[in-house]
Amino acid sequence: MKFNKLTTVTFALFLLGASASAQKKDSFVREKAAIDYINKSFSVYDNLQKSIWGYHELGFLEEKSSALLQKHLEENGFTVEKGVAGEPTGFIATFGSGSPVIGILAEFDALSGLSQDTVPYRKAIEEGGNGHGCGHQLLGTGAVAGAVAISKWLKATGTKGTVQLFGTPAEEGGGGKVFFAQDGLFNATDAVLDWHPGGRNAVSAHATLARLSTTYHFTGKASHAAGGPDKGRSALDGVEALDYMANLIREHIPMSSRIHYVITNGGGLSPNVVPAEAEVSYYVRAKNIEELLDLADRVDNAARGAALGTDTEVTIKRLAGAIYPVLPNKSFSLLIQKNLERVGGIEWNVEELAFAKGIAKESGIKEEDLENVKTVVPYTEKDFGGLSYGSSDVGDVSWNVPVGSFNAAAFIPGAPGHSWQNVAVGGTTIGTKGALTAAKVFALTAIDLFTVPALLKGIRTDFDASRGKDFKYQPIVPGKPELDYRVKK
Ligand SMILES: [Zn+2]
Ligand SMILES: [Zn+2]
Structure with a gap:
C-alpha cells in the first residue's frame, strides 16, 4: 500500500493514538521520564527565567543570560560549543548520539526602553532601561527545559538519537540565527522545534515577512x-x-x-x-x-x-542579518497541534488570575478573554500558510531544515507585543507556566520524532516540496554579525 505524504502523517498520528480531543486526561505513559522531570522542576525553571528577566540584556550582549543557560545545560550532561557563528553569546548544546537529530531554538535577548516591574500597571524599574517585552527569557528557558527533559527521556529509555539546543542571540534586529545558517550549523539537524510566548496556545502555521x-x-x-x-x-x-x-x-x-x-x-x-x-x-x-x-x-x-x-x-x-520569510510545514504543524492538545491549556491560580485581571483592567482587555489561556486553538486548514506581518530570523532556519513553531500562553491574551504588559507578566509564574507548557510540547514532539520515523519522513517531504528541489540557501546579505548594533555610540 502506498501512502501519499499527508496520509503517511495521518496514519502515523493514528498509530500514536492521536485523537487528541478524546484524551481529556493524558497520563503520558510513554513520555513519563520527560514529563515527570518538567513537573518536578518548576522552581528550577521559574528561577532561571526570572534571573534572565532581571538581566534583560540586549542583542549580542546577552553574556549573563547565555552563560546561565549554558551552565544549566552542562550540569545536565550536555556538551556545549560556545561562541559559534562569530557570536560570543551564541552556542550549541548537544546530548545523545546518532540519528535522528532534533533541534530546539532558544532566544534570550531583551528590548530597550521597556523596563517594567512585576506589577499590573505601568511602573518602570529604571526609566528608559531594558525589559523582556518579547518574552525571550521565557522562550530560552522553555526551550532549555524541553531539551533537558528530552535528554532525561533519551537516557531513561536508552533510545538512540540526539537533541541539540541552539542558543541564538539577538533575535530583535540582529538576525543571530542568520549567521548560524550561513555557517551551515543546521546541516546535520533533521528537524527544528521553535516556540514563542503568546496570549494563546496555538500552532504557528503561517509565513512571516x-x-x-x-x-x-x-x-x-x-x-x-x-x-x-x-x-x-x-x-x-x-x-x-x-x-x-x-x-x-x-x-x-x-x-x-x-x-x-x-x-x-x-x-x-x-x-x-x-x-x-x-x-x-x-x-x-x-x-x-x-x-x-x-x-x-x-x-x-x-x-x-x-x-x-x-x-x-x-x-x-x-546590514548583514537580513532575514528570510518563515517557511511553514504542514505535517510538522499537525504533529505539534496534536501535542499541544495533549498538554492542554493553562490553569492560573488565584494570585495569577488576580494579576492577569489587573493587567486586563489597566489595558482595556475584556476579562472573559483571559479564559483563552485554558484552551488550545483548534487547527483549521485555512490557518495554514497565512501571513503574519512581522519577521523573525527563524525564517533563515526554516529554509535550511524543517521548522515547526507554536505559541504557548505566557502573556495576557490581547496585550500588545513588545509592551510593558508582557514584561510585567513574563517575570511572574504566569510566564513560567507558559514556558513549561512549551517544554512539554517540545518533549512530546521530539519523542514522536525519535520513535515514529514516518513522521520525520512526512515532514521532510513537505519541506522538499515547499522549498523547491533546486533551492540552495544563501543569506540575503552575507557578512558578519553586527555585534555592536545595540551598543549606544
Ligand atoms: Zn520581538
Ligand atoms: Zn520575540
Missing part, C-alpha cells in the same frame, strides 16, 4: 546657517528628501510589503549650523526575497536621488 535593514549616511558641508548658507550643504536635507520619496514609494508597493525608518543621526543640535552629517536607518519587508530586493533597490535609488538633489553624498550600507 522577509526583512532587510539599510543605513543611509549623508554627508554635506557645515557652515553658518545665516552668515554663509550658500557655502553649506545640509546632510539633513538629504535624509528628509529620502524620507519624503520613501513615503511616496509607499503608495506603489505590494499590499504585504512594509517600509519604516528612524533617524539615527538627526544632523546636529543647533539650527544655526548647517548639518554636515545625518543618518537614517530603514527596514523594508516583503513576502518573498524578490519583492524584498526590488523594494530595497527602489529605496536605494531614492537615497541616490536625494543626494543628487541636495548636493550631498550618501553612503548606503545593507
Whole structure:
C-alpha cells in the first residue's frame, strides 16, 4: 500500500493514538521520564527565567543570560560549543548520539526602553532601561527545559538519537540565527522545534515577512546657517528628501510589503549650523526575497536621488542579518497541534488570575478573554500558510531544515507585543507556566520524532516540496554579525 505524504502523517498520528480531543486526561505513559522531570522542576525553571528577566540584556550582549543557560545545560550532561557563528553569546548544546537529530531554538535577548516591574500597571524599574517585552527569557528557558527533559527521556529509555539546543542571540534586529545558517550549523539537524510566548496556545502555521535593514549616511558641508548658507550643504536635507520619496514609494508597493525608518543621526543640535552629517536607518519587508530586493533597490535609488538633489553624498550600507520569510510545514504543524492538545491549556491560580485581571483592567482587555489561556486553538486548514506581518530570523532556519513553531500562553491574551504588559507578566509564574507548557510540547514532539520515523519522513517531504528541489540557501546579505548594533555610540 502506498501512502501519499499527508496520509503517511495521518496514519502515523493514528498509530500514536492521536485523537487528541478524546484524551481529556493524558497520563503520558510513554513520555513519563520527560514529563515527570518538567513537573518536578518548576522552581528550577521559574528561577532561571526570572534571573534572565532581571538581566534583560540586549542583542549580542546577552553574556549573563547565555552563560546561565549554558551552565544549566552542562550540569545536565550536555556538551556545549560556545561562541559559534562569530557570536560570543551564541552556542550549541548537544546530548545523545546518532540519528535522528532534533533541534530546539532558544532566544534570550531583551528590548530597550521597556523596563517594567512585576506589577499590573505601568511602573518602570529604571526609566528608559531594558525589559523582556518579547518574552525571550521565557522562550530560552522553555526551550532549555524541553531539551533537558528530552535528554532525561533519551537516557531513561536508552533510545538512540540526539537533541541539540541552539542558543541564538539577538533575535530583535540582529538576525543571530542568520549567521548560524550561513555557517551551515543546521546541516546535520533533521528537524527544528521553535516556540514563542503568546496570549494563546496555538500552532504557528503561517509565513512571516522577509526583512532587510539599510543605513543611509549623508554627508554635506557645515557652515553658518545665516552668515554663509550658500557655502553649506545640509546632510539633513538629504535624509528628509529620502524620507519624503520613501513615503511616496509607499503608495506603489505590494499590499504585504512594509517600509519604516528612524533617524539615527538627526544632523546636529543647533539650527544655526548647517548639518554636515545625518543618518537614517530603514527596514523594508516583503513576502518573498524578490519583492524584498526590488523594494530595497527602489529605496536605494531614492537615497541616490536625494543626494543628487541636495548636493550631498550618501553612503548606503545593507546590514548583514537580513532575514528570510518563515517557511511553514504542514505535517510538522499537525504533529505539534496534536501535542499541544495533549498538554492542554493553562490553569492560573488565584494570585495569577488576580494579576492577569489587573493587567486586563489597566489595558482595556475584556476579562472573559483571559479564559483563552485554558484552551488550545483548534487547527483549521485555512490557518495554514497565512501571513503574519512581522519577521523573525527563524525564517533563515526554516529554509535550511524543517521548522515547526507554536505559541504557548505566557502573556495576557490581547496585550500588545513588545509592551510593558508582557514584561510585567513574563517575570511572574504566569510566564513560567507558559514556558513549561512549551517544554512539554517540545518533549512530546521530539519523542514522536525519535520513535515514529514516518513522521520525520512526512515532514521532510513537505519541506522538499515547499522549498523547491533546486533551492540552495544563501543569506540575503552575507557578512558578519553586527555585534555592536545595540551598543549606544
Ligand atoms: Zn520581538
Ligand atoms: Zn520575540
